[in-house]
Amino acid sequence: MLKDKLIIIAILITIGIAIISLVKLGKSPIEINHIDKLEHAFAYFVLTLVWLLALKRTKISTYAIVFCCFFYGTIIEVLQVTITSYRFGEFLDVLANSVGVLIAFIIYSSFFKKNKAI
Template identity: 35%
Template sequence: MAKLFYWIAPVYTGLIIYFSISDSPAPPVEINNIDKLYHCGAYFIMALLWYFFFYSRFLTQQSHFKFTWKDMIAAWSRTIGLAAAIFSFIIGVIVELAQEYIAVNRTMDFMDALANTTGIILAICLIWLLSKRFNTYS
């Protein structure tokens, strides 16, 4: 399972960066601010993936510990959650800056950054809440 998390988070992040900076091939949707929901969802998933990435990297150092995704949620790590949140936030800020200064036909938008941050916070809060439910270590 650890090897899955070694590549899925970086690949997903790379795809988010690519599609955020490249010209948008999809036709616009006629729902007001639907892109904010896309941003929130994309960064929600990104923060979850980076949490599992960092946690699996930590746990592979513990040779005696066999783990599943449920174990990683149950044994909540505030440090790893914070690292995943900060890393995802930095990626979001870099992408917004790249949209302003590098991308063609893209502009930086504070509301996009706010939607990204909302998705990140929701993801970390979800893991924390699920840890309370799955926690068998206390």
């Protein structure tokens, strides 16, 4: 039953990342240096893994999905610079996004792609 809902979940995660990335958020009461990079990596890890699983039974290439997730992360950072005055796009954020995408791809390729039952 979850397999049927994965596309919807993937779309909601994609939209959620855009909203969180482009709206003005208040300051966190606890400030930890560079914790946002871990948040970026985790968000794009989840995004990529869910899209890979959602589109597993299609003819869409795994590499195309990974590229789209990487491209999406880059575009979001560019949009932060160009359409907002309160958010900052950073190269290190793009790098953190890419790390999350890469880790998801490695895990998917190592485990999920080989296991036909999932």
